[in-house]
Amino acid sequence: MNLTKAFIVTVLSILALSFRSVHQGGMGADAPKKPPAVKSPLSPQEALKHFKITPGLRIELVAAEPQIESPVAMTFDEEADADAAKR
DSSP, X not given: OOHHHHHHHHHHHHHHHHHHHHHTTTTGGGSOOOOOOOOSSOOHHHHHTTOOXXXXXXXXXXXXXXXXXXXXXXXXXXXXXXXXXXX
């Protein structure tokens, strides 16, 4: 077996064991809770209420329809300014 095949077999084995461990309760009490069901679609302002963020950070709505209708990419520069590309 060449090195590439051995690497792939090793990675797949690790993934399979990890998957099995998680689904057999391997995560214990630290398992994340399922979020409550949300009726969709939400308005941008209503969606902001459902975000969970780290204390000290903030989230802002910077663009929504009709300003931007079909975003395909978004970047932030070193000064945290956002640029969005649309179709």
